[in-house]
Amino acid sequence: MTVNTPATPVSKIDRTPVSTPGGTKVKEEKIVVTVRLRPLSRREQSLKDQVAWECIDDQTIVFKPPPQDRLLTPASYTFDRIFGPGSSTETVYEGVKNVVLSALMGINATIFAYGQTSSGKTYTMRGITEKAVNDIYTHIMNTPERDFTLKISGMEIYNENVRDLLNSDSGRNLKLLDDPEKGTVVEKLVEETANSDQHLRHLISICEAQRQVGETALNDTSSRSHQIIRLNFVDLAGSERASQTHADGARLREGCHINLSLMTLTTVIRKLSVGKRSGHIPYRDSKLTRILQHSLGGNARTAIICTLSPALSHVEQSRNTLSFATRAKEVTNSAQVNMVVSDKQLVIHLQKEVARLEAELRTPEPSARLDSDALSKEKDLKIHEMEMEIEELKRQRDFAQSQLDVLRRKIQEQPACHASESPSPVVKCLSFSGPLSSKLDGKELSHRDKTRNTTGRQTMRQSSTAPFTLMQEIRKLEQLQEQLGEEANRALEVLQKEVACHKQGNQDAAETIAKLQVEIREMRAVKSVAKQIEVGDMAAANANRSVGANLKEEISRLHSQGSTIANLEEQLENVQKSIDKLVLSLPSNNEQSNDATPKSKGQLKKKTLPLSSSNSVNRQNRIRSPCSPLSSARDVLESEIENKAPECDDNKPTEALPGSEKVTPAKSEDGGGDITSREGTPCHRRSSSVNMRKMHKMFQNAAEENVRSIRAYVTELKERVAKLQYQKQLLVCQVLELEAAGYDLDNESINEQEPPVPWNITFHDWRQQIIQLWDVCHVSIIHRTQFYLLFKGDPADQIYMEVELRRLTWLQQHLAEVGNASPAHFGDEPTISLSSSIRAVKREREFLAKRLMTRFTSWERDALYIKWDVPIDGKQRKHQFVNKLWTDPHDAKHVRESAEMVAKLVGFCEGGNVSKEMFELNFALPADKRTWILGWNPISNLLHL
Numbered sequence: 012m013t014v015n016t017p018a019t020p021v022s023k024i025d026r027t028p029v030s031t032p033g034g035t036k037v038k039e040e041k042i043v044v045t046v047r048l049r050p051l052s053r054r055e056q057s058l059k060d061q062v063a064w065e066c067i068d069d070q071t072i073v074f075k076p077p078p079q080d081r082l083l084t085p086a087s088y089t090f091d092r093i094f095g096p097g098s099s100t101e102t103v104y105e106g107v108k109n110v111v112l113s114a115l116m117g118i119n120a121t122i123f124a125y126g127q128t129s130s131g132k133t134y135t136m137r138g139i140t141e142k143a144v145n146d147i148y149t150h151i152m153n154t155p156e157r158d159f160t161l162k163i164s165g166m167e168i169y170n171e172n173v174r175d176l177l178n179s180d181s182g183r184n185l186k187l188l189d190d191p192e193k194g195t196v197v198e199k200l201v202e203e204t205a206n207s208d209q210h211l212r213h214l215i216s217i218c219e220a221q222r223q224v225g226e227t228a229l230n231d232t233s234s235r236s237h238q239i240i241r242l243n244f245v246d247l248a249g250s251e252r253a254s255q256t257h258a259d260g261a262r263l264r265e266g267c268h269i270n271l272s273l274m275t276l277t278t279v280i281r282k283l284s285v286g287k288r289s290g291h292i293p294y295r296d297s298k299l300t301r302i303l304q305h306s307l308g309g310n311a312r313t314a315i316i317c318t319l320s321p322a323l324s325h326v327e328q329s330r331n332t333l334s335f336a337t338r339a340k341e342v343t344n345s346a347q348v349n350m351v352v353s354d355k356q357l358v359i360h361l362q363k364e365v366a367r368l369e370a371e372l373r374t375p376e377p378s379a380r381l382d383s384d385a386l387s388k389e390k391d392l393k394i395h396e397m398e399m400e401i402e403e404l405k406r407q408r409d410f411a412q413s414q415l416d417v418l419r420r421k422i423q424e425q426p427a428c429h430a431s432e433s434p435s436p437v438v439k440c441l442s443f444s445g446p447l448s449s450k451l452d453g454k455e456l457s458h459r460d461k462t463r464n465t466t467g468r469q470t471m472r473q474s475s476t477a478p479f480t481l482m483q484e485i486r487k488l489e490q491l492q493e494q495l496g497e498e499a500n501r502a503l504e505v506l507q508k509e510v511a512c513h514k515q516g517n518q519d520a521a522e523t524i525a526k527l528q529v530e531i532r533e534m535r536a537v538k539s540v541a542k543q544i545e546v547g548d549m550a551a552a553n554a555n556r557s558v559g560a561n562l563k564e565e566i567s568r569l570h571s572q573g574s575t576i577a578n579l580e581e582q583l584e585n586v587q588k589s590i591d592k593l594v595l596s597l598p599s600n601n602e603q604s605n606d607a608t609p610k611s612k613g614q615l616k617k618k619t620l621p622l623s624s625s626n627s628v629n630r631q632n633r634i635r636s637p638c639s640p641l642s643s644a645r646d647v648l649e650s651e652i653e654n655k656a657p658e659c660d661d662n663k664p665t666e667a668l669p670g671s672e673k674v675t676p677a678k679s680e681d682g683g684g685d686i687t688s689r690e691g692t693p694c695h696r697r698s699s700s701v702n703m704r705k706m707h708k709m710f711q712n713a714a715e716e717n718v719r720s721i722r723a724y725v726t727e728l729k730e731r732v733a734k735l736q737y738q739k740q741l742l743v744c745q746v747l748e749l750e751a752a753g754y755d756l757d758n759e760s761i762n763e764q765e766p767p768v769p770w771n772i773t774f775h776d777w778r779q780q781i782i783q784l785w786d787v788c789h790v791s792i793i794h795r796t797q798f799y800l801l802f803k804g805d806p807a808d809q810i811y812m813e814v815e816l817r818r819l820t821w822l823q824q825h826l827a828e829v830g831n832a833s834p835a836h837f838g839d840e841p842t843i844s845l846s847s848s849i850r851a852v853k854r855e856r857e858f859l860a861k862r863l864m865t866r867f868t869s870w871e872r873d874a875l876y877i878k879w880d881v882p883i884d885g886k887q888r889k890h891q892f893v894n895k896l897w898t899d900p901h902d903a904k905h906v907r908e909s910a911e912m913v914a915k916l917v918g919f920c921e922g923g924n925v926s927k928e929m930f931e932l933n934f935a936l937p938a939d940k941r942t943w944i945l946g947w948n949p950i951s952n953l954l955h956l
């Protein structure tokens with residue numbers, strides 16, 4: 012519920028304090044956070060769910076796990092007020108009443124309910140609204156000396172579209188505009204004047220009736236949109252898990268939007284809770300946070316009512332809600348009295364304002380200077396914002412990764428039979444089937460190695476999960492993938508708008524733009540196909556069939572999706588290329604230099620480099636996703652190995668970029684032409700002193716800059732989609748291996764599992780196996796070097812280690828089968844034989860010998876020969892030297908030193924400029940033997956050996 016004081020725009024008062032009877036003192040205060048625990052619902056009771064929460068006093072709520080759930084730890088939380096299952100809505104209202112009533116003193120006030128679906132938000136907000144209307148009208152009646160005009164507007168945000176609840180004819184997607192005076196406004200939103208409390212109630216009931224409501228498994232009348240009644244009453248849609256709501260089709264899509272905007276709300280709250288050092292606050296990432304901006308850390312008093320279900324089955328969601336509430340407690344708002352002025356005061360104030368504007372018009376120069384200062388500040392701000400955005404993206408990625416690790420650990424700790432409802436982590440399990448040859452090319456794995464191998468495999472098999480857990484994993488990953496898809500769509504929408512802006516007055520780029528638009532359209536088409544497949548199949552999988560049968564279906568379904576997703580990646584790649592081309596072809600790059608100090612040719616060239624907002628982003632742009640058939644990693648590797656000057660110089664200062672001077676383009680939500688300012692930036696006064704030409708140029712620069720940031724975003728998305736796809740593939744392989752190992756997929760019973768082996772032990776075990784397999788399979792020594800230096804035991808690397816071990820084991824088996832026979836063929840492509848591998852390694856050594864001559868001085872070489880026991884007067888010492896590298900897999904020191912030496916020779920910096928993701932993991936199912944054998948990028952090809 013948000014109550015804005017009518018009449019004077021808030022932002023104006025923010026900038027220009029006037030003396031008012033209430034004063035303009037800014038009062039800093041924390042958001043009021045209360046929690047309401049509802050009783051067990053009938054549905055929960057019928058499912059024999061248990062109460063897991065207890066309100067031990069007015070401010071403390073405690074999680075009490077039932078005795079049988081020993082793994083769950085008790086926890087206690089404290090808030091401004093806690094309302095137990097027996098509390099009436101009237102009592103809950105008392106907890107927030109002060110905030111509501113402050114609206115009558117001229118202060119913006121917002122009350123909103125937050126909680127998972129079916130936790131009681133609508134139930135609570137209805138009551139709060141009713142009570143607030145009563146109190147507001149009581150106050151109006153008791154203050155006859157003043158005239159009150161009460162206006163009401165109602166909107167809902169449904170699937171990121173804003174809809175007017177009081178005017179159903181206004182269309183399904185109202186635009187959000189950045190009004191320099193009022194902040195974010197919803198275009199064409201109807202404001203009705205309420206004549207009486209009855210009329211107000213009637214208008215509120217119209218809003219209620221218009222709102223999107225749908226049935227889910229958890230709530231028969233689940234709100235599918237966020238409702239904001241500006242008077243205003245905010246009722247958010249609840250966060251939800253598809254696994255629990257059994258949502259599919261439209262419901263699932265709604266759920267994604269709901270979760271996305273709630274995620275942004277959470278991010279905003281989290282950042283605000285850290286205080287000033289949190290930097291950029293991503294209000295603009297969702298319409299909900301954009302509209303509620305004033306209520307979140309701004310000029311408003313805000314109360315949040317967090318609603319909880321007491322059920323044990325929802326404990327995780329309840330904990331999330333409470334952690335949101337804990338963060339929210341730390342957020343400080345700066346509420347101030349907006350406007351309680353008499354007409355006389357208003358006239359005086361307006362006269363002063365007119366005088367000030369007249370003075371400004373008479374002296375245009377200083378004001379122009381002011382503008383330019385403001386612009387330069389904005390430029391810095393924009394750069395800072397972008398850096399923060401990148402930080403945030405990285406944080407999200409790391410967070411996802413750490414979540415994955417936590418889940419992994421959890422599943423290892425839990426007996427698999429507990430995994431039925433809770434989300435299951437991706438469990439890495441390897442179980443090898445089929446006979447493995449231990450004899451290759453005269454090299455035998457020692458008895459110790461064989462034992463170790465067996466132990467390792469047993470360990471991996473013990474950590475195998477039950478099939479149904481794997482299936483849940485697949486589902487979860489698919490949901491994540493769909494969310495990413497939605498994000499990609501949003502990025503593309505923004506991109507399309509930017510492209511539309513470029514169209515004007517940028518004829519050279521017209522062709523590229525047209526192509527880009529076609530690509531964007533195509534990409535959307537691909538995505539929707541992918542989505543249809545997913546949604547349709549998820550519904551099918553919901554049928555109550557045996558887990559084994561479902562798993563098999565999942566596998567064939569994932570197979571059928573493979574090409575669609577590859578297509579999607581390809582399209583993303585194309586979009587990215589076109590953006591690059593577009594940026595390169597922008598005429599303003601040259602125009603801008605006319606304005607500034609003349610620059611050298613080299614500097615001008617740098618200006619056309621694609622995207623250089625940060626080193627890491629640039630690097631990502633050069634990275635191909637791990638499981639993609641396309642690879643730009645190849646380019647990276649080439650440039651690094653050959654020490655070519657890279658095309659993009661990450662370290663160049665951003666001053667070289669066009670568009671670093673910042674004014675956010677004047678545009679509305681759909682790319683229209685209003686002149687606007689960005690949130691958090693000072694508003695621009697319209698003044699005759701503004702140099703239109705300069706403005707135009709700045710707008711164009713800002714638009715270009717946006718295109719660049721979108722490009723970075725697309726890159727990030729691409730990487731995330733790829734990783735997800737990769738994890739999915741891994742799961743499928745696990746299922747196949749379970750099957751191959753004779754696991755009865757139709758039988759859900761799970762063998763007793765032994766305690767999990769700590770990752771560091773597993774890591775050393777796997778790495779040793781990998782090193783030995785490299786040796787017996789004669790794997791590229793450059794590849795060994797890269798791999799060895801990159802993967803040093805970080806739990807996040809488990810997936811790479813696993814794939815490598817899996818691939819090498821297969822390769823070992825394959826080489827044992829083909830032996831020294833001439834290369835077998837799969838289709839038209841020759842595959843690897845032992846002799847071809849040996850030849851390839853030999854060529855690599857020759858290449859390294861050459862590098863030895865160019866990379867080291869003769870003095871350094873002599874020192875190396877002594878260290879590596881190469882006779883000082885021997886022949887072909889360089890060859891003798893390189894032939895000693897990577898020859899003893901059992902000597903850890905030798906392995907490490909070999910890796911370091913090869914890294915120096917080829918120019919890899921340890922842990923530095925080589926990214927893990929650059930490994931082109933053509934992770935294919937064992938059935939597709941060709942790609943499986945080729946596995947990692949055949950590095951010798953890159954070196955043209």
Ligand SMILES: Nc1ncnc2c1ncn2[C@@H]1O[C@H](COP(=O)(O)OP(=O)(O)OP(=O)(O)O)[C@@H](O)[C@H]1O
Nearest residue numbers: 049127128129130131132133134230233234248249
């Ligand atoms: N405090 C309460 N006491 C009794 N019943 C409640 C309480 N809170 C909620 N309920 C009941 O629980 C059900 C779900 O509540 P409600 O629709 O308000 O949830 P919600 O959080 O708004 O869900 P959604 O996000 O799906 O819209 C309703 O039937 C409602 O009547």
